[in-house]
Amino acid sequence: MKYLTIVILLFCYIHLHAQENKDFAPLTEIDFLKEDPSMVLSMGLIQNVQTDWGKLGLRGKVMRLIEEEYDKDNKTRLSLRIYDFDEDGKIEYIGIDSLANRTYIYSKKGQLKEELSFHKQTDKQSVKELIHKYEYKKGKLKGALYDNNIIIYYGNDKYNLFCNADGQIIKLDNLQGYISTIYGYNSRGQLIEKEIKKNTGSNPSEYFYIKTLIEYNDRNDIEKKFTKYTIENQPDTSFLVNMFQYKYDIHNNWIDRSQLGEGKAGFIHRRIYYHDGAYSGDSLPEEDSKRIYSLVDVDILPMHSERKETLVEYLMKNARPAKVMDRVNEGNIKMTLIVSDKGEISDIKIQNETNSFHWKEVLPVIPKRCTPARKNGRNVNSYLEYFIRFKKEIVRIL
Numbered sequence: 001m002k003y004l005t006i007v008i009l010l011f012c013y014i015h016l017h018a019q020e021n022k023d024f025a026p027l028t029e030i031d032f033l034k035e036d037p038s039m040v041l042s043m044g045l046i047q048n049v050q051t052d053w054g055k056l057g058l059r060g061k062v063m064r065l066i067e068e069e070y071d072k073d074n075k076t077r078l079s080l081r082i083y084d085f086d087e088d089g090k091i092e093y094i095g096i097d098s099l100a101n102r103t104y105i106y107s108k109k110g111q112l113k114e115e116l117s118f119h120k121q122t123d124k125q126s127v128k129e130l131i132h133k134y135e136y137k138k139g140k141l142k143g144a145l146y147d148n149n150i151i152i153y154y155g156n157d158k159y160n161l162f163c164n165a166d167g168q169i170i171k172l173d174n175l176q177g178y179i180s181t182i183y184g185y186n187s188r189g190q191l192i193e194k195e196i197k198k199n200t201g202s203n204p205s206e207y208f209y210i211k212t213l214i215e216y217n218d219r220n221d222i223e224k225k226f227t228k229y230t231i232e233n234q235p236d237t238s239f240l241v242n243m244f245q246y247k248y249d250i251h252n253n254w255i256d257r258s259q260l261g262e263g264k265a266g267f268i269h270r271r272i273y274y275h276d277g278a279y280s281g282d283s284l285p286e287e288d289s290k291r292i293y294s295l296v297d298v299d300i301l302p303m304h305s306e307r308k309e310t311l312v313e314y315l316m317k318n319a320r321p322a323k324v325m326d327r328v329n330e331g332n333i334k335m336t337l338i339v340s341d342k343g344e345i346s347d348i349k350i351q352n353e354t355n356s357f358h359w360k361e362v363l364p365v366i367p368k369r370c371t372p373a374r375k376n377g378r379n380v381n382s383y384l385e386y387f388i389r390f391k392k393e394i395v396r397i398l
Contacts, residue, residue, distance in 0.1 A: 031057070031191040034222055035214060040081075041102060043091065044112050044134065045141070045161070046169070051089025057221065060251035061087060061275040066299060072265040087275050111136055190216060200231065207232045219252055249280035271299060271376060279377030292338060292381040293373065302339045302382055303371035311339070311370050311384065318364030319388050333388045335363065341379040343372045363388070 033040055034057050043055050053062055065083040070076060084093040090110070095101040098120065105114040117130040134141060162171035166189070172181045184193035196210040209230045217223040227240040240261065247256035249272065257268045271281035295301055301310040309317075315335075334351040345368060373382035 031214070031216075031220075031222070033057075035191055035194060035212070035225075040094065041117070042159075044104070044115060044132070045159075052091040053085060053089040055091075056083065059253055061085075061089070062253070062272055063087075063275045064273040064300065066271040066281075068269050070267045070269070072267075074267045078266070190214075190220070217246070219246070219248065219254075221246055221254060251280070253280065255281050273300065273374070273377075279374075282376055284376035284378045284380070289341075289378060289380065292383050293375060294383055295373070298373040298375045298380060298382055299377075300374040302343075302373045302384070304367065305343065305370050306367075311367075312386070315364055315366075315386050333363065335386045335388075337366070337384050337386075339370060339372055339382045339384065341372050341381050343369045343379075345370060 033043060033046075033055055040056070043052065046055055049055050053059070056065070058065065062083075062085055064085075067079075067081040067083075068077055069079045069081075071078055080095075080097050082093070082095040083091065086092055088110075090106065090112075091104050093101065093103050100117065100119045102115055102117045104112060105116065107113045112134050114134070115130075115132045117132070119128045119130065160171075160173035160175055161169060164170050164185075168183070168185055168189070170183050170185075172183075173179070174181075178199045180197045182193075182195045182197075183191055186192045192214050194212045194214070198208045198210075200206045200208050209228075209232070211228045211230075213226045214222055215224040222244055224244070225240075225242045227242070229238045229240075230236075242259055242261040245258045245260070246254040249255050251272075251274070253270070253272055255270045255272065257270075259266050259268075269282060271279070273279055295312070301312060303309070304311055304314045307314060336347070336349045337345055338347040339345055345366065348366065350363075372379040374380065
């Protein structure tokens with residue numbers, strides 16, 4: 001008996017999307033994730049905020065947020081984070097450097113159903129996939145947020161969540177790491193106090209405490225953090241004070257943040273793309289405007305002009321290797337092309353390692369124009385490499 005297996009490999013950066021609607025509770029913004037960005041991958045657990053924009057403190061209809069964190073010299077980049085949102089403010093994708101990304105899948109009711117995560121392992125070769133599923137009861141997230149002392153498994157961690165009547169997280173226990181965090185809020189709902197209790201590791205009954213007090217500016221962004229460090233039964237205490245300064249765009253979203261003080265000094269620069277086509281952030285230097293960029297260096301990939309998908313996604317979905325599988329066992333095709341800053345497609349080059357078929361039989365129809373790539377708010381020239389590798393496997397059953 002013969003089985004046919006077709007494998008198409010595409011070496012590009014792909015985002016998955018879901019277009020649904022969702023009902024939210026009335027609050028519009030929180031400070032939980034502002035204060036602790038490392039918790040951003042747990043944002044699906046937060047249900048008392050109107051939109052996912054609000055969970056990150058964003059204003060206006062943000063389509064893509066790009067954050068670059070730099071060291072105190074403002075030249076050495078420490079991290080790159082990318083967030084994609086639909087027009088209703090639901091998070092669709094988060095990418096953290098090249099090490100991890102997460103895609104969010106929604107039900108027909110608009111409720112977050114699944115999170116698909118990919119984490120590159122320390123050997124930089126293997127990739128670990130995690131799937132976290134959400135269940136709801138009477139419109140509320142089952143086993144979290146609105147019920148106290150309920151355990152929920154999240155990725156590799158096991159959390160114990162405690163919440164107040166407003167749905168705000170007031171305590172979070174990471175039972176895998178023996179870490180407990182308590183959160184305190186003011187009458188306006190702002191997070192003003194956070195205390196972490198963590199086992200020192202050297203003594204099961206000895207704990208390390210980190211207490212942080214938080215102050216805000218008139219735009220509801222964190223302006224000052226005072227942090228106190230103590231170890232149980234030891235007299236030594238240390239303190240850190242961090243101050244934050246911001247530069248804002250017309251939507252009151254900050255696009256530059258500087259962090260100064262006795263703690264970690266550094267800078268975060270943002271590039272923000274809005275659904276109406278607006279852009280905020282650093283402009284592209286004129287001398288770089290005519291460069292040809294690879295797809296990993298642009299902010300927005302080239303889009304098919306008649307479809308809601310990237311040019312890469314279109315090529316991947318519409319390849320037709322099955323048309324030649326009756327004549328050849330395997331094949332390799334490499335295609336390169338350039339998309340101009342006006343959306344014109346040119347310099348198409350095809351390399352076919354198998355001469356027993358014509359590449360036109362396999363490749364999809366390539367459009368003459370598309371929506372160009374964007375970088376720093378500007379349309380730019382881009383270079384695309386596309387690979388198709390297929391192989392017919394014969395499986396014998398004895």
